Amino acid sequence: MPDTFLQMNNITKRFPGVLALSDVSFNLRRGEVHALLGENGAGKSTLMKILSGVYRPDEGEIIFENNRVQFSSPLEAQKIGITIIHQEFNLFPDLTVEENIFIGREFCKNNRWQLDAKTQRAQVSDILTKLNLKIKPDSRVADLTVAQQQMVEIAKAISVNAKVLIMDEPTAALTESEIDSLFRVTRLLKEQGTGVVYISHRLEELALIADRATVMRDGQYIATVDYETVQINDLITMMVGRKLGDIYPRRPPFTGTQKVLEVKNLQRKDVLYDINFSLNRGEILGLSGLMGAGRTELARVIFGADPIDGGEVWLNGKLIKVNHVSQAIEQGIGYLTEDRKKEGLALGLSVELNIMLGNFPEYSDKFGIVKEKQCREVSEQLVKTLRIKTPHLQQAALHLSGGNQQKIIIARWVCKDTDILIFDEPTRGIDVGAKLEIYELMNRLVAKGKSIIMISSELPEIIGMCDRILVMRSGRITGELNKASATQENIMKYATLED
Numbered sequence: 475m476p477d478t479f480l481q482m483n484n485i486t487k488r489f490p491g492v493l494a495l496s497d498v499s500f501n502l503r504r505g506e507v508h509a510l511l512g513e514n515g516a517g518k519s520t521l522m523k524i525l526s527g528v529y530r531p532d533e534g535e536i537i538f539e540n541n542r543v544q545f546s547s548p549l550e551a552q553k554i555g556i557t558i559i560h561q562e563f564n565l566f567p568d569l570t571v572e573e574n575i576f577i578g579r580e581f582c583k584n585n586r587w588q589l590d591a592k593t594q595r596a597q598v599s600d601i602l603t604k605l606n607l608k609i610k611p612d613s614r615v616a617d618l619t620v621a622q623q624q625m626v627e628i629a630k631a632i633s634v635n636a637k638v639l640i641m642d643e644p645t646a647a648l649t650e651s652e653i654d655s656l657f658r659v660t661r662l663l664k665e666q667g668t669g670v671v672y673i674s675h676r677l678e679e680l681a682l683i684a685d686r687a688t689v690m691r692d693g694q695y696i697a698t699v700d701y702e703t704v705q706i707n708d709l710i711t712m713m714v715g716r717k718l719g720d721i722y723p724r725r726p727p728f729t730g731t732q733k734v735l736e737v738k739n740l741q742r743k744d745v746l747y748d749i750n751f752s753l754n755r756g757e758i759l760g761l762s763g764l765m766g767a768g769r770t771e772l773a774r775v776i777f778g779a780d781p782i783d784g785g786e787v788w789l790n791g792k793l794i795k796v797n798h799v800s801q802a803i804e805q806g807i808g809y810l811t812e813d814r815k816k817e818g819l820a821l822g823l824s825v826e827l828n829i830m831l832g833n834f835p836e837y838s839d840k841f842g843i844v845k846e847k848q849c850r851e852v853s854e855q856l857v858k859t860l861r862i863k864t865p866h867l868q869q870a871a872l873h874l875s876g877g878n879q880q881k882i883i884i885a886r887w888v889c890k891d892t893d894i895l896i897f898d899e900p901t902r903g904i905d906v907g908a909k910l911e912i913y914e915l916m917n918r919l920v921a922k923g924k925s926i927i928m929i930s931s932e933l934p935e936i937i938g939m940c941d942r943i944l945v946m947r948s949g950r951i952t953g954e955l956n957k958a959s960a961t962q963e964n965i966m967k968y969a970t971l972e973d
């Protein structure tokens with residue numbers, strides 16, 4: 475008999491103008507990994523914030539180990555063993571790893587006011603070893619990579635011996651090997667009887683770890699299924715409420731030869747070596763390679779975010795100098811970075827202002843007065859095309875779900891109307907339905923004569939979308955594949971090629 479030790483019954487939650495959850499039920503067994511699935515804005519994070527005491531439900535109840543429980547703060551939930559790792563991290567950047575893990579519950583000596591530094595250090599080391607982490611307990615969190623910070627969050631959750639551990643998109647920023655250690659630890663927790671709730675948009679990856687899945691759509695409960703027997707396509711249909719067509723929408727075979735961008739012998743000391751390639755008008759060019767191969771570095775250099783130490787960049791047959799991001803933008807090059815947080819979503823500002831941010835020159839008249847009506851229409855259109863889930867254009871970006879915040883940044887670049895767009899991991903953290911919208915949008919852009927460089931770690935996506943693929947390794951281009959020769963094996967061969 476499965477041991478169901480947690481039940482959320484008929485939960486409803488309203489925010490001003492939004493019914494985030496409507497009569498949702500969810501249950502969790504000891505020792506299971508339970509995936510929580512749904513499109514951006516479906517209500518996953520909200521449901522888990524209720525379970526972990528961040529929000530209170532308007533209606534419904536939580537039964538935990540046969541008791542009805544109510545939390546007025548996350549700390550109360552934590553005290554009975556329910557811990558959450560949020561989609562947005564909650565670490566203190568200026569404190570050390572150890573301080574972050576034990577904040578608020580430091581180890582004390584018997585006199586209760588002196589820190590028992592030795593015991594605490596031993597505990598931290600033990601957890602870090604268990605996680606296979608090569609981070610020092612006294613490193614400052616601000617100095618760690620995003621992935622390492624994520625692992626600190628996980629270490630923190632493990633250190634409280636959680637009975638319920640909720641992870642909200644834990645792998646979005648992790649490398650393959652970090653995902654491996656995360657899964658190893660998750661299995662360890664399972665064995666100890668911890669129930670794990672796991673939110674992710676990566677359905678294939680979930681097959682490796684999930685026992686069951688609950689699907690939500692538009693704030694409603696849809697179904698709970700066994701992961702082993704369910705077909706991924708059926709999961710997708712449940713999530714989006716309709717059958718999706720071809721996930722990589724087709725375009726006619728690419729035949730163009732008009733070079734818009736040419737990169738010759740590009741060098742950046744210790745980062746990029748002798749990079750040569752060209753991009754054609756109307757083409758989607760893929761940049762593939764393993765994490766750290768130099769793809770983002772190459773994008774940054776072309777965009778003027780980093781200086782070069784040699785080589786040339788030609789735009790439409792003219793040698794150009796891009797010493798600064800503003801110059802790149804002026805010349806018609808746009809770059810959607812992989813780090814959307816840094817890209818500067820102004821959380822307090824409205825959806826509309828966030829889309830228009832940086833685009834006002836194009837949408838002003840000759841006196842510099844912003845054409846408000848046009849701005850409204852353009853943002854309305856983009857909200858529709860990208861299916862950004864918001865009650866209205868004036869909603870603060872802060873109140874949108876994680877995936878929908880990302881879509882705003884994409885909208886911002888699209889309405890800028892640049893000739894060359896570099897998309898760096900454009901679909902990370904974005905649900906399947908919205909992925910398809912983004913692919914279709916890319917297709918429309920190239921059909922209009924724009925050119926796209928697409929960086930992606932997802933091989934099926936790069937193979938499905940690109941006319942041509944460059945593979946990088948250690949700062950070099952190691953291979954070029956056309957549509958016919960682009961297979962996962964071929965890409966991996968070049969991506970791991972020894973010198």
Ligand SMILES: Nc1ncnc2c1ncn2[C@@H]1O[C@H](COP(=O)(O)OP(=O)(O)OP(=O)(O)O)[C@@H](O)[C@H]1O
Pocket residue numbers: 489490492493494512513514515516517518519520521561863864873874875876877878
């Ligand atoms: N504090 C808030 N104020 C107003 N609306 C909110 C608030 N928090 C969430 N919402 C809205 O509730 C709905 C559900 O959001 P939630 O963050 O739970 O989605 P999600 O399923 O986690 O999506 P994602 O996959 O994009 O992270 C969304 O429409 C969101 O805009």
Ligand SMILES: [Mg+2]
Pocket residue numbers: 518519520561642875876877
């Ligand atoms: Mg979320």
